[in-house]
Amino acid sequence: MRDALVILKKDLAIEWRTKESLTSVFVLGVLLTIVLTMAHDAPAASAPGLVPAVLWTSFVFTGLLGVQRAFLLERENDCLAGLLTAPIDAGAIYLGKLAANLVLLTATQLVVVPLTGLFLHVDLLPVLAGLCLALLLGNVGFAALATLFAAVAARTRAREVMLPLLLLPLLVPLLIGAVSLTRDVLAGGLAEAGMAVNVLAAFDVVFGVAGWLLFAYVVRD
């Protein structure tokens, strides 16, 4: 959809100009990785087993932060009203924001994933393809729901609490699937990927479509 692309480019332009969210999300991602690595007391031999959990915990928290900003930036100067008075579908706004969130998530992961491999003594290069698949599937699902509910949370009073409160319970199956797939992939590359792929794919499709259809109800008064 052309309008979604226009919105995506606009969001990326703003992000590039200020580098505000990019920096804070990057820094948070790195910090979380360090903290989570420090926090475990597993011996070095079993550290690699922690990789899926560390990765996805860190992504969820950085994702929550990053996604909030997508709608906070529309609150300044009542820009959301500008979008809503334009002759575009609410679904286009959803897709544009979703894509922007995906870009931000992926950019952070480019830094956090190698760092995690480094800290937990895991060589990620041989399983890179599988890892990328796991990340892609997980990111899309996360962004699909997070974009929908960030729009909700942005208008409530306790918005920093409301977003994780609403989102995390719904994300549990995604997390289970993502961690499971990551673990399978680390064990033996793409070949090992099992049912987890189906779970993630189903999640992505169901909530991508649901988000696209329901977004209008969230954002239009």
Next chain:
Amino acid sequence: MRSPAVSATGVCRTLAGTPVLDGVDLEVAPGEVVALLGPNGAGKTTLLRVLALLLRPTAGRIALFGLDAADAPPVLRRRIGWVGHESACYPDLTAAENLAFYARLFRLDDPARRVADALAWADLAGTGRRPVRAFSRGMAQRLALARAFLHAPDLLLLDEPFTGLDREGVARLQEKLAALARAGHAVVLATHDVDRVHPVATSTAILHRGRIAWTHEGAAEKTILAAAWTTVVTTGTA
């Protein structure tokens, strides 16, 4: 006979439990400039937002250009230009970038020229790479207006458009509104500032407690207005 630009009957809208609009009847013909007056809390901002299809009325019907506005179809939104209390422009982008963004959303042909013309009208051509965040109040207001005029909408809904404008800016806006009216566009302008809207208004309406309490053909003289106002406040209608 052309259909009226706006035909609102019995429009109600509740916000946070209170009925802000309580049965508004308003008709605006193409080429009219309606000065919508009323104290704070009368519902002017809400009415404009409802007409701009940003808010759905809780009761009543709205037809724009003869078409039912209930579902806020894009074909109608294309013909509406709205300016609210805030500029609806992204503070980290430049004026040109903001206008180019909206030009793309409105699928305008020859966007570059139209953006340039809009910037020229708003006297912002020299801002270059300065982000909107760094603009003065007057500059931001001119940009907001330029954004609304960009796609040459048939219906303009302006909420306190004179705020922040200096004398030059006011004159430019008045000139633009008069030109638009002559070309058959309709304007609904909500304001406190009776003096500034006087030169361009072709009719006046007072909004009181969520209803249109008084209308007047032509721009109302201050004395007439004052009398009407006292009547409205004491009796509820005039």
Next chain:
Amino acid sequence: MRRLLPAAATLAMVAALWMVFLGVPTESEMGVVQRIFYFHVSAAWTAFVAFFVVAGASVAYLRTGSPGADRLAAASAEVGVLFCTLVLVTGPIWARPIWGVWWTWDPRLTMTVILWVIYVSYLVLRAFGGADEAVRRWAAVLGVVGVLDIPIINVSVRLLPGIHPAVIVRREGGSGLADPTMRLGLAVSVVAVLLLAAWFVSLRVRMQRVADEAAELRRLALAERGEVA
């Protein structure tokens, strides 16, 4: 209808209580504790039905804006959470004597926890989402999304590692009741709990409608006097 439902619910519950404590035979493996199973399963089914009602009412609210649909969604969510809590309470009570542990992350219990949290967050959104009337719309969106998540949760919890296999076998075998009296007992319990839940929902919906009307009257009265609510 108003009098029929409480009467039916009461009768059914009495019948269920009789069945469960006196009517059905004691289960050979697990003993008397197994009797809690009838209410545990009934509460689980009821919670599920309640959550589906939330979704249905939410869709109706989104499409029509009917305040009745919204009240039904809110009431069903509350009752659903109530019975979901009962499932989570009766589960450990049943588990402790049988398996020696208070809790286990077996698929069905895990799913129940997740659902519980989702609908608790629904209630939190309604309670603390702010005065904006859009809250009802957002809650409706959450109600729909929650139900869409159920099948996915169902499949994903089987991916969880380290589930005690014996637990699964026992739990899966739980509903394969051999004895016809037991099956009857289960059927009666399910119907009884469903009726009870329906009664609770109808009470709650009525309460809310009266509260809404009172608020509206109050506002009108104040408006008459020229004051704002």
